[in-house]
Amino acid sequence: MxxxxxxxxxxxxxxxxxxxxxxxxxxxxxxxxxxxxxxxxxxxxxxxxxxxxxxxxxxxxxxxxxxxxxxxxxxxxxxxxxxxxxxxxxxxxxxxxxxxxxxxxxxxxxxxxxxxxxxxxxxxxxxxxxxxxxxxxxxxxxNRPEDHMVEKIRELCIQHKYRYGYRKITALLQREDKVNHKRVQRIMQREGLQCRVKTKKRKPTGQPVHIADHLLKRQFEADAPMQKLVTDITYLPYGGKMLYLSSILDLFNGEIVAYSIADKQDTTFVLDTLRQLPSLRGAILHSDQGSVYTSQAYQEAVKGKGITMSMSRKGTPADNAPIESFHSTLKSETFYLEGLTCTTTAIVEQTVRDYIFYYNSIRIQTKLNNQSPVDYRRLAA
Structure with missing residues (x-):
C-alpha cells in the first residue's frame, strides 16, 4: 500500500x-x-x-x-x-x-x-x-486604446522612421486584425507619432514648348510591367561633393527598375542607367527635355533596345510627375527626415541604395492595395 x-x-x-x-x-x-x-x-x-x-x-x-x-x-x-x-x-x-x-x-x-x-x-x-x-x-x-495597440503602432512608426501616416499604419495593422483608421489616427496624434516627412513643394509651371512628341500625355497607368517607363535626374548635395541620381521607374507598380549614382551629369551617366534595362520592344520611355536625353548617343541607345522615346513639354515637370515624386520622397524620407545636411559621399551613396531597396521591396503604397512594388508585381505575374 x-x-x-x-x-x-x-x-x-x-x-x-x-x-x-x-x-x-x-x-x-x-x-x-x-x-x-x-x-x-x-x-x-x-x-x-x-x-x-x-x-x-x-x-x-x-x-x-x-x-x-x-x-x-x-x-x-x-x-x-x-x-x-x-x-x-x-x-x-x-x-x-x-x-x-x-x-x-x-x-x-x-x-x-x-x-x-x-x-x-x-x-x-x-x-x-x-x-x-x-x-x-x-x-x-x-473602450480605451489598449497598451499593446499603442506599442504596436509605435513600433511600426519607428520601424519605418516615421515615414508613414495613419492610413499606411492602419493598413499594416489590418494584416493581423481589424482596426479602424480613425482610432489609429487618434492614437498617433495623442502619442505624437505622426508622419514627419517634410512637406513637398511644387513650383508653378511655365509655357509649354514642343520639342519632341509627348506620347505619354500624363497617362501614368500601365497594364503590364515594363510597358511604360519614366526617367529623370536629381541632385544629391549632401556629401563632400555634388552627386547625381539617375533612375528609371516602371509605371505599372512604381518600382525603380534601374538607377545610377555619379558625380557628373553627362550622357555617359544616363547611358549607364539605360544599359540596366533589357530589350523592350514596344515600351515607352518618358523623360524631360534635358540635353543628356536629347543627345544623339542616348537616342540611338533607346532605339537599340526597341523603346519609343517620349518627352515632357518644356517647363512642365508635372508631365513626368511619378519620377519627380519618387525623387522628392527619397529625399524627404532619408536626408530631410534624418537631418543629413552634411555627411560623407559614401554615406550618401549607401543611404540612396538602402532606400531604393526599401522602396521597392518593403514600403507599401496605397495605390498598390497596400503592397510593396515587388510584391504587387509578383502577385500580378
Whole structure:
C-alpha cells in the first residue's frame, strides 16, 4: 500500500500561487515535488470554494469548513479564518502587487487572468472591489486604446522612421486584425507619432514648348510591367561633393527598375542607367527635355533596345510627375527626415541604395492595395 504524503501549508500556498500565475500543472508538480496532480486540483477546489481551513488539516482528517474536531473553540476557528484570509490577501498582493491603491487596469487584468480558477464574484470579494465597479472598469478599459495597440503602432512608426501616416499604419495593422483608421489616427496624434516627412513643394509651371512628341500625355497607368517607363535626374548635395541620381521607374507598380549614382551629369551617366534595362520592344520611355536625353548617343541607345522615346513639354515637370515624386520622397524620407545636411559621399551613396531597396521591396503604397512594388508585381505575374 502506497504511503500517503502530507504536504506543508507553505507548499500548498505556493502551488496555488503558481497556478494563479498561469504556470502549467506539470511544471508546478516538478518544482514543488508534488506526486499526484489530483492533489493539486483538490487544493485549487478548496481555494475556489473558500475552504482555506482544509489546507492546514493533516491527511485523513479533512472536514467541511466550520465542522469537525479541528477547532476546540470559536476563538480558534476565528483565528484560523483570519489567518487564511490574510494569507489569501498576501498571495494576491505578491502576484499582482495590489496595494491599498489599486488601479482599474490592474484589477481588470488580474480578474480576467483568474477567471478560469474562480468566479468574478469571489475574485472581487478578495480584493475588496464591488462586482459592479469591476464590470464598469472593464467596459471603460475595453473602450480605451489598449497598451499593446499603442506599442504596436509605435513600433511600426519607428520601424519605418516615421515615414508613414495613419492610413499606411492602419493598413499594416489590418494584416493581423481589424482596426479602424480613425482610432489609429487618434492614437498617433495623442502619442505624437505622426508622419514627419517634410512637406513637398511644387513650383508653378511655365509655357509649354514642343520639342519632341509627348506620347505619354500624363497617362501614368500601365497594364503590364515594363510597358511604360519614366526617367529623370536629381541632385544629391549632401556629401563632400555634388552627386547625381539617375533612375528609371516602371509605371505599372512604381518600382525603380534601374538607377545610377555619379558625380557628373553627362550622357555617359544616363547611358549607364539605360544599359540596366533589357530589350523592350514596344515600351515607352518618358523623360524631360534635358540635353543628356536629347543627345544623339542616348537616342540611338533607346532605339537599340526597341523603346519609343517620349518627352515632357518644356517647363512642365508635372508631365513626368511619378519620377519627380519618387525623387522628392527619397529625399524627404532619408536626408530631410534624418537631418543629413552634411555627411560623407559614401554615406550618401549607401543611404540612396538602402532606400531604393526599401522602396521597392518593403514600403507599401496605397495605390498598390497596400503592397510593396515587388510584391504587387509578383502577385500580378
Amino acid at each position: 502506497a504511503t500517503r504524503v502530507s504536504y506543508p501549508l507553505e507548499v500548498k500556498m505556493k502551488a496555488i500561487e503558481m497556478r494563479l500565475a498561469g504556470i502549467p500543472v506539470k511544471e508546478v508538480m516538478e518544482q514543488l515535488n508534488i506526486r499526484n496532480k489530483t492533489q493539486l486540483k483538490t487544493w485549487m477546489r478548496w481555494h475556489r470554494n473558500g475552504e482555506w481551513n482544509r489546507l492546514e488539516q493533516p491527511v485523513g482528517k479533512q472536514y467541511s469548513y466550520g465542522k469537525g474536531p479541528e477547532y476546540t473553540s470559536e476563538l480558534e476557528r476565528v483565528k484560523a479564518e483570519n489567518r487564511f484570509l490574510k494569507q489569501q490577501v498576501d498571495l494576491l498582493k505578491k502576484y499582482r502587487e495590489l496595494g491599498e491603491e489599486v488601479s482599474s487596469r490592474i484589477v481588470v487584468e488580474w480578474v480576467e487572468s483568474v477567471r478560469s480558477e474562480v468566479s468574478v464574484k469571489q475574485a472581487c470579494e478578495w480584493i475588496g472591489v464591488p462586482r459592479a465597479t469591476y464590470y464598469r472598469w472593464r467596459a471603460e478599459y475595453e
